[in-house]
Amino acid sequence: NAGVTQTPKFRILKIGQSMTLQCAQDMNHNYMYWYRQDPGMGLKLIYYSVGAGITDKGEVPNGYNVSRSTTEDFPLRLELAAPSQTSVYFCASSALGGQAFFGQGTRLTVV
Amino acid sequence: DQQVKQNSPSLSVQEGRISILNCDYTNSMFDYFLWYKKYPAEGPTFLISISSIKDKNEDGRFTVFLNKSAKHLSLHIVPSQPGDSAVYFCAASAESGGGADGLTFGKGTHLIIQP
Numbered sequence: 001n002a003g004v005t006q007t008p009k010f011r012i013l014k015i016g017q018s019m020t021l022q023c024a025q026d027m028n029h030n031y032m033y034w035y036r037q038d039p040g041m042g043l044k045l046i047y048y049s050v051g052a053g054i055t056d057k058g059e060v061p062n063g064y065n066v067s068r069s070t071t072e073d074f075p076l077r078l079e080l081a082a083p084s085q086t087s088v089y090f091c092a093s094s095a096l097g098g099q100a101f102f103g104q105g106t107r108l109t110v111v
Numbered sequence: 112d113q114q115v116k117q118n119s120p121s122l123s124v125q126e127g128r129i130s131i132l133n134c135d136y137t138n139s140m141f142d143y144f145l146w147y148k149k150y151p152a153e154g155p156t157f158l159i160s161i162s163s164i165k166d167k168n169e170d171g172r173f174t175v176f177l178n179k180s181a182k183h184l185s186l187h188i189v190p191s192q193p194g195d196s197a198v199y200f201c202a203a204s205a206e207s208g209g210g211a212d213g214l215t216f217g218k219g220t221h222l223i224i225q226p
Contacts, residue, residue: 102154
């Protein structure tokens with residue numbers, strides 16, 4: 001019972017570098033989400049997907065891209081890392097009518 | 112502009128007593144509310160939810176109350192236990208069950224249970 005798996009758990013990036021945060025779920029959920037949590041703040045929605053091939057912007061999408069080629073995977077891409085993207089990133093999934101299940105998070109530092 | 116507000120960053124309660132965590136919201140379209148619990152270095156885990164058609168939902172030691180006219184909800188934990196020490200997030204959605212377009216979260220309340 002893996003649930004939602006995120007990799008890596010920690011990463012340090014230099015300004016201008018790019019990386020992909022991986023997210024996979026094994027619950028056959030249609031809905032998947034990426035959130036970021038800054039210190040002392042709640043989680044803010046970056047992007048979401050209601051199914052394979054369908055993605056949409058959330059509250060804070062700038063500087064990020066996503067794709068959803070399969071039901072299971074929902075990677076988040078940072079193209080030109082900036083210090084403002086230092087945060088903890090959470091991936092989540094939910095079934096229609098159910099609560100969201102979260103991964104353990106990826107702690108990203110941009111220096 | 113925060114649509115979901117948790118005005119107490121922290122709350123300290125003695126073990127065995129009642130913990131009451133509060134949450135206010137401003138968006139009248141919200142119709143589904145959830146509480147998540149988060150330990151350090153872990154993702155949030157679902158605790159309890161309530162639909163806007165109800166005013167109370169109970170699950171063991173946890174009860175959520177919803178006052179729609181006041182746009183206020185609260186989470187009661189009775190009795191409080193040391194393992195309840197965590198950050199609690201209030202979240203809301205405009206569609207039942209978490210919604211297709213995600214949840215709106217408050218900033219969280221750090222609950223500390225004192226022995």
